[in-house]
Amino acid sequence: MESRELLLETMSELMWERGYADTSPRAVRERSGVGQGSMYHHFPTKRDLALAALERNIADLLPAASELDGSGDPMARIEAYLMRPRDVLKGCKVGRMTQDPQVREDPVLLAPVARAFAQVHVSWVKALRDAIAAGELRDDVDPERLAHTLMAVIQGGYVLAIAQQDPGPFDAARAGALDLLRAAAPLASSAPKNKSKKRK
Amino acid sequence: MESRELLLETMSELMWERGYADTSPRAVRERSGVGQGSMYHHFPTKRDLALAALERNIADLLPAASELDGSGDPMARIEAYLMRPRDVLKGCKVGRMTQDPQVREDPVLLAPVARAFAQVHVSWVKALRDAIAAGELRDDVDPERLAHTLMAVIQGGYVLAIAQQDPGPFDAARAGALDLLRAAAPLASSAPKNKSKKRK
DNA sequence: GTCTATAAGAGGATAGAC
C-alpha cells in the first residue's frame, strides 16, 4: 500500500516534469526508491502506471477550475481563475500530454486529457454565461467560443513562457486577455452590475 | 549534397511529428533511406542534425508571420494571419519543442525557439500598433501584452484541438479572439477607418 | 561520401526465489 502510493506520486511528478515518453521505469524506481519487483507487481506495464498517474494529475487540477462555477460575482471569478498563481515554467500537467507522441497516439492515454479539458470548458462556459447575465459582458459574444479562447490563452501562455524561460509572456498573455474582456463590457468602459439584460 | 538535404528534410518532418527526444537516428535513416555512414558523416550527432532541422522548421514558419508586417489594412492583416489555414492536429513545428524535455533543458536547442517567438511577437506588436493608429482598436490596449495574448491563443488552440483530436476548439479559440478584438474597437460596434486618433 | 561491423548502455520488461 506504501509502495503503490509512492510509485503513483513519483510517476505523477515525472510525467509533469518530463512527460510520458521520456520517463523511464528506471527513473521512477530510482526516484521513488521502490524496487523492480514491487513496481511490476503493482503496475504490470509502464503504461498502466502512467494512466493512473495521469488521472491523479488531472484530479489535482480540476478543483481549481471549479472556482469558475462558484457563486460570487462572475467577472471576479473569471479574473481570479485567470490570475491564479501557476507554476508557469513547468507548464500544464495535463496540456503537456498532448505534445507527447506516445500519448497522442494512444487513445486510452489521450481520453482522460480530452475529458479534463471538456470539463474545464463547461466551467468556463458557465462563468461566461453568468457574466453576460450579470451585464458584465456583452450579450453578443459566444460563451462557448470565448471559453475556448481563454483556455487557449492559458495553455499557449505556458508555451511562450517556456520558450523564453521567463514567466513574463504568460503574465502578459493573461493580462491582455483580461483587458479584452473588460473592453467587451456592455457599456463601453465600466460594467453596471445587477442588471439582468436578456435580449439578443 | 543529396544525402545532407534528404537528412535535413526528413529530420524536420520527424521533429514536427514526434519532437526531438522521441525521434531516433534510426527512424531518420529508415525514412530518408540514407545510410549510417553518410548520416554520421554529415551530422556527427543527433543533436547537430536536430539543430539544423529546427532552424529549417523555423525558416518555414516565419514568412507567414511577416504577413502581419504588411502594409494593407491592419485589422485585415490581423484577421488574415489569425485565420490562415493551419495543420491544426499536427500542432506547431516550433511551439512543440517547448514541451520536449530534452529541448527545454538544452539552451542551444531552445535558443532558436525563443528567437522565433520573439520575432513573431515583434510582427504582432507592429500590426496592433498600426490598428490602433488606424482607429481600429482602442488606444488604451497595450499592444505588447495583446501580442502575447494572441500568440497564446494560437499555441493553446493547438493543445486543445489535439486533446480532442478535432480542429474545432482551435477554430473556436481564434474566432473568439477575433470577436474580442472587434469588441475592442473604439466606437463601440464598428470601427471607422482612416481616422488617425492619437490621444490618450 | 558511403558501407558494414561492432558495441556500451538504456528501455521495458519477465522469471522465480523469499
Next chain:
DNA sequence: GTCTATCCTCTTATAGAC
C-alpha cells in the same frame, strides 16, 4: 509484496574498409 537475476531490443554512436 519484494528482491535479484536475466533477457531482448533499441539508442546512439564509433571504427575502419571502399
